[in-house]
Amino acid sequence: xxxxxxxxxxxxxxxxxxxxxxxxxxxxxxxxxxxxxxxxxxxxxxxxxxxxxxxxxxxxxxxxxxxxxxxxxxxxxxxxxxxxxxxxxxxxxxxxxxxxxxxxxxxxxxxxxxxxxxxxxxxxxxxxxxxxxxxxxxxxxxxxxxxxxxxxxxxxxxxxxxxxxxxxxxxxxxxxxxxxxxxxxxxxxxxxxxxxxxxxxxxxxxxxxxxxxxxxxxxxxxxxxxxxxxxxxxxxxxxxxxxxxxxxxxxxxxxxxxxxxxxxxxxxxxxxxxxxxxxxxxxxxxxx
Amino acid sequence: xxxxxxxxxxxxxxxxxxxxxxxxxxxxxxxxxxxxxxxxxxxxxxxxxxxxxxxxxxxxxxxxxxxxxxxxxxxxxxxxxxxxxxxxxxxxxxxxxxxxxxxxxxxxxxxxxxxxxxxxxxxxxxxxxxxxxxxxxxxxxxxxxxxxxxxxxxxxxxxxxxxxxxxxxxxxxxxxxxxxxxxxxxxxxxxxxxxxxxxxxxxxxxxxxxxxxxxxxxxxxxxxxxxxxxxxxxxxxxxxxxxxxxxxxxxxxxxxxxxxxxxxxxxxxxxxxxxxxxxxxxxxxxxx
Numbered sequence: 001x002x003x004x005x006x007x008x009x010x011x012x013x014x015x016x017x018x019x020x021x022x023x024x025x026x027x028x029x030x031x032x033x034x035x036x037x038x039x040x041x042x043x044x045x046x047x048x049x050x051x052x053x054x055x056x057x058x059x060x061x062x063x064x065x066x067x068x069x070x071x072x073x074x075x076x077x078x079x080x081x082x083x084x085x086x087x088x089x090x091x092x093x094x095x096x097x098x099x100x101x102x103x104x105x106x107x108x109x110x111x112x113x114x115x116x117x118x119x120x121x122x123x124x125x126x127x128x129x130x131x132x133x134x135x136x137x138x139x140x141x142x143x144x145x146x147x148x149x150x151x152x153x154x155x156x157x158x159x160x161x162x163x164x165x166x167x168x169x170x171x172x173x174x175x176x177x178x179x180x181x182x183x184x185x186x187x188x189x190x191x192x193x194x195x196x197x198x199x200x201x202x203x204x205x206x207x208x209x210x211x212x213x214x215x216x217x218x219x220x221x222x223x224x225x226x227x228x229x230x231x232x233x234x235x236x237x238x239x240x241x242x243x244x245x246x247x248x249x250x251x252x253x254x255x256x257x258x259x260x261x262x263x264x265x266x267x268x269x270x271x272x273x274x275x276x277x278x279x280x281x282x283x284x285x286x287x288x
Numbered sequence: 289x290x291x292x293x294x295x296x297x298x299x300x301x302x303x304x305x306x307x308x309x310x311x312x313x314x315x316x317x318x319x320x321x322x323x324x325x326x327x328x329x330x331x332x333x334x335x336x337x338x339x340x341x342x343x344x345x346x347x348x349x350x351x352x353x354x355x356x357x358x359x360x361x362x363x364x365x366x367x368x369x370x371x372x373x374x375x376x377x378x379x380x381x382x383x384x385x386x387x388x389x390x391x392x393x394x395x396x397x398x399x400x401x402x403x404x405x406x407x408x409x410x411x412x413x414x415x416x417x418x419x420x421x422x423x424x425x426x427x428x429x430x431x432x433x434x435x436x437x438x439x440x441x442x443x444x445x446x447x448x449x450x451x452x453x454x455x456x457x458x459x460x461x462x463x464x465x466x467x468x469x470x471x472x473x474x475x476x477x478x479x480x481x482x483x484x485x486x487x488x489x490x491x492x493x494x495x496x497x498x499x500x501x502x503x504x505x506x507x508x509x510x511x512x513x514x515x516x517x518x519x520x521x522x523x524x525x526x527x528x529x530x531x532x533x534x535x536x537x538x539x540x541x542x543x544x545x546x547x548x549x550x551x552x553x554x555x556x557x558x559x560x561x562x563x564x565x566x567x568x569x570x571x572x573x574x575x576x
Contacts, residue, residue: 003291003292003294003295003429004291004292004295004453004454005453005454006291006295006449006452006453006454007291007292007294007295010323030452031448031451031452032452032453035298035327035448035449038326038327039323039326039327133454135454135457136454140457141291141429141454141456141457141460160319160323161294161323163319163538164294164318164319164320164538165292165293165294165320166292166293166294166421166423166424166429168429169423169428169429169457169459169460169463171457171459171460171463172429172457172459172460175457175459250451250452
């Protein structure tokens with residue numbers, strides 16, 4: 001347990017790498033993983049997004065004996081899912097460990113929301129480590145690293161963002177635990193998120209907007225420019241619909257977007273209203 | 289506001305440095321500041337502990353135009369206070385900014401616990417930035433950076449541990465705010481901490497132990513070895529006195545220690561009992 005998902009990612013990357021290791025990452029990984037790579041003192045190769053062959057090539061041509069592959073499960077900008085099963089196979093064939101940031105999969109994907117690694121059949125794998133945040137689907141604060149016992153022990157002994165940080169506040173830990181219990185009692189909540197995200201995205205596309213089709217809860221809607229994206233998000237907020245705005249430098253491809261996140265408790269009329277407001281406030285050039 | 293003091297330190301160091309800057313630090317600074325230095329891409333010089341002349345020399349001989357001096361106010365291992373006024377003068381004379389981690393000073397030092405920078409007359413200085421944690425004297429969670437408005441604006445725009453982290457949980461923010469109000473209403477709490485720390489340290493020294501004389505709430509008691517320090521802390525815990533145990537690699541000088549932190553609400557009999565237990569469980573070689 002860490003005080004944030006950011007701290008969990010820093011701790012996991014740095015404790016599982018080091019000067020004698022190579023790190024290979026999808027270049028669209030979350031900023032907190034990138035910070036971990038910068039702290040790692042490892043050889044770092046960031047390869048093309050969603051290209052397992054590039055991960056494989058980088059592993060095969062590495063100059064260090066040990067290797068760690070780092071990926072988001074669901075990428076935070078477009079909400080697309082990494083091919084975790086394929087990546088795990090490549091890692092095992094090349095003697096690498098796989099670190100999966102499941103911030104956007106945990107509580108949403110897999111049986112009862114057990115996450116993307118579980119959905120890919122990787123739970124309990126000896127060479128797969130998953131990080132999660134307690135502040136997204138669980139609505140609390142904090143982060144966690146899930147993995148083999150010997151990995152957890154190693155993290156406790158060496159992860160500097162664990163050792164030199166204050167432990168998670170009891171109220172936040174208890175809130176996360178209560179949310180976990182709620183999810184266990186009502187596993188359908190996870191499916192409901194996916195259903196709502198799918199409906200939201202399809203309606204936005206039907207209205208002519210450039211919406212991504214979600215693999216989990218995250219939907220991006222492309223905007224013509226950074227300025228129009230910011231104005232669009234502000235116009236939505238004025239009408240009671242809060243959407244994120246991602247623009248350079250925090251988008252890897254330079255394309256500005258609205259970022260929507262579906263929730264389990266959205267009603268059909270909530271979704272309709274969101275689509276109506278987002279469509280009505282769309283800037284010129286936002287439609288296909 | 290950050291989700292932890294660790295994240296505040298990462299954000300402040302990285303946002304106020306960069307490839308065109310030199311960083312000069314006391315080599316005993318907290319690990320979170322060291323991580324910030326590693327992420328900074330700056331020239332980093334870590335000089336001898338508590339040696340302003342070494343800071344001055346490093347600033348005078350730097351190869352980069354901009355410079356940041358980084359120090360703890362109260363050092364976390366021995367609890368000694370940095371000469372902040374002198375450091376601020378050196379910084380100003382050499383065109384450097386001063387970043388002070390006041391984790392152990394805030395709520396304890398200065399008028400009503402306003403902290404070490406305030407006590408040194410540096411509040412409101414245009415070239416001094418202070419970081420604090422909400423999880424020590426305020427008993428909550430989170431961290432904050434205090435400084436000129438333009439610095440705060442710059443941090444909001446550029447500090448990656450701010451931008452890419454989840455905001456502090458409302459319950460933790462509210463707990464910190466309530467603690468701040470309590471401190472404002474009862475400013476004597478800060479003095480009481482100092483009084484209790486002084487009494488604790490003097491009693492431990494009188495019992496023959498190698499206790500540091502505290503400048504704030506932190507007292508270290510040297511142990512003969514890492515093993516005896518760990519056993520000593522465990523023996524204290526068994527008797528209901530919880531003390532920290534610092535040993536390599538998390539002590540800068542290789543000396544293992546117990547670390548005690550005094551609180552405002554300790555009674556005379558609490559202090560007596562702590563001294564009695566710590567003395568009774570002391571390993572051979574712990575006494576002067």
